[in-house]
Amino acid sequence: MIELTNLSFGYSKKPLLFWNLNLNLEAGHIYGLLGKNGAGKSTLLKNIAGLVFPTEGICKVNGHNAAKRLPSFLQELFLFRKRWICLHLRVMNLFAERLIFIQNLIIHYSINY
Template sequence: MIEVTNLTFGYSKKSLLFKNLNLKLEAGHIYGLLGKNGAGKSTLLKNLAGLVYPIEGSCKVKGYEAGDRLPSFLQELFFIPEELFLPDVTARQFMKSTAHFYPKFNEGAFFKMLGEFNVSADSLLKDLSFGQQKKAMIAFGLATNTATIILDEPTNGLDIPSKVQFRKILASALTDERCIIVSTHQVRDLDSLIDTLIVLQDQDIVLNNGLDVISDRLQFTSASQVNAAQVLYTGDSGLGVNTISVNTDGESGKVDMELLFNAITSGNQSIIDILK
């Protein structure tokens, strides 16, 4: 579905964000892309969408070179950036002027999602709050039924009930033919939504694993429930001390993505090696 090969990119050759980065993503998955501020998450997504161009290497989506921006590529990809600049039209008018670029657009699904998000189809988009604008564009993007959906910080501006609704709607939009990528710095917003975790750090992908694989190899629990000698990483949640240790009992449990992200970005090489 998506294949990034030896990607080298920087906004100047003297300051590279990525060097020889490789990544493969398959259809039928919701990927969560995590990284510290400045790690290059948004830039990686822009490379996948063909909005910026590699210095070296390639980004291919369904066999198309993203940077070529061919019509056949564009009609199978929808990108929702972190910042929105919407025209002076209603959601209904936006649909009528834009939906024809996407052959598989589902008008009924669009209006249904607007209703679930409690967004008016007949209010001017520019007059909506930022959160309402985000929900309108998420509804439109999912209604395109493109093979690839890329969302950069989609939950920014959403209140707690809207975040819950977002997770439900996005999960229901996944099909075996669709690849969904969600980038966020709010790890808990991806809870119970993604099935594969990607971590970007130090110009490279240091983790690209399914949550099932992670839970098979690592155990996430409180410090009181595990032998201290087995602990690989310890983090204070404010409500107690949580740990990551090697899963020795063969039972899969819930992955604490925030704890795992903190462990990886702190440079815990033992955990990175276990998940390779």
């Protein structure tokens, strides 16, 4: 479930993209996000993923505050950006490249900490 409560966000020196946004998205449903270029669709998804932080309000995903970016939240998060995927690149190759990075990161932390 995704719950936005009084969420406001805007990039510095620009007008707010959205303010006091309230939204509840229930699990088990399919939702669409439509709007003009620059309307804030990607920015809203970045708020939900915890990649940018609201100026006001809170965004909860499955009970986690997205802005806190806790490991318990991040381990359940999958965000695909269209420019990451090329037509000739298979999805498994994409995962394999990320997996090697994650394995190296785990090895680094287990040795150094």
